[in-house]
Amino acid sequence: RKEVEQDPGPFNVPEGATVAFNCTYSNSASQSFFWYRQDCRKEPKLLMSVYSSGNEDGRFTAQLNRASQYISLLIRDSKLSDSATYLCVVNMGGFQKLVFGTGTRLLVSP
Amino acid sequence: DTAVSQTPKYLVTQMGNDKSIKCEQNLGHDTMYWYKQDSKKFLKIMFSYNNKELIINETVPNRFSPKSPDKAHLNLHINSLELGDSAVYFCASSQMDRGYEQYFGPGTRLTVT
Numbered sequence: 001r002k003e004v005e006q007d008p009g010p011f012n013v014p015e016g017a018t019v020a021f022n023c024t025y026s027n028s029a030s031q032s033f034f035w036y037r038q039d040c041r042k043e044p045k046l047l048m049s050v051y052s053s054g055n056e057d058g059r060f061t062a063q064l065n066r067a068s069q070y071i072s073l074l075i076r077d078s079k080l081s082d083s084a085t086y087l088c089v090v091n092m093g094g095f096q097k098l099v100f101g102t103g104t105r106l107l108v109s110p
Numbered sequence: 111d112t113a114v115s116q117t118p119k120y121l122v123t124q125m126g127n128d129k130s131i132k133c134e135q136n137l138g139h140d141t142m143y144w145y146k147q148d149s150k151k152f153l154k155i156m157f158s159y160n161n162k163e164l165i166i167n168e169t170v171p172n173r174f175s176p177k178s179p180d181k182a183h184l185n186l187h188i189n190s191l192e193l194g195d196s197a198v199y200f201c202a203s204s205q206m207d208r209g210y211e212q213y214f215g216p217g218t219r220l221t222v223t
Contacts, residue, residue: 034210042217044214087153097209098155098209099155102152
């Protein structure tokens with residue numbers, strides 16, 4: 001079983017739609033969780049951290065369910081510029097070693 | 111100003127050759143990383159250095175040798191290149207205590223023919 005699993009998509013949504021991605025992780029000892037964004041043929045960039053209580057950053061909401069070992073990302077009012085691959089990232093401790101999922105591709109169309 | 115830079119951006123070479131990729135960061139970070147992203151887009155850490163000291167060394171063939179001359183630079187030398195080494199190699203940096211916030215370079219697309 002992969003350490004971090006994501007639906008590769010693509011998720012095709014119209015502008016203005018709400019879309020949600022889930023990610024599951026296998027190691028219950030995982031300590032912290034993040035979402036990174038990677039545009040086509042570009043480098044990954046940190047989008048947001050995921051806290052146990054859930055957290056929101058503008059149109060983006062991240063949630064963590066430790067009992068079920070999954071995290072989610074909700075994007076409201078999708079913009080064309082949201083089209084990218086969203087990488088679920090898990091940290092086992094010590095912060096330096098991040099384990100990346102293979103990403104979920106989002107395509108937002110006019 | 112480029113925060114994390116890598117050279118070259120593209121590298122096409124034949125099997126059996128030896129090549130190097132260079133990385134520099136001007137963010138003042140103390141930790142640097144090398145990642146490999148394969149054709150299936152799977153991004154996996156290879157090495158990490160903190161203040162020139164190796165702290166993460168994943169299961170990577172001995173043909174790959176990182177070198178950190180100072181904390182702003184981390185180079186990757188690859189001996190006897192193989193077809194399976196074709197991938198995008200990303201350098202990244204962070205502060206040790208904020209290692210989850212990693213800043214990536216633009217990547218080096220290596221093609222081995």
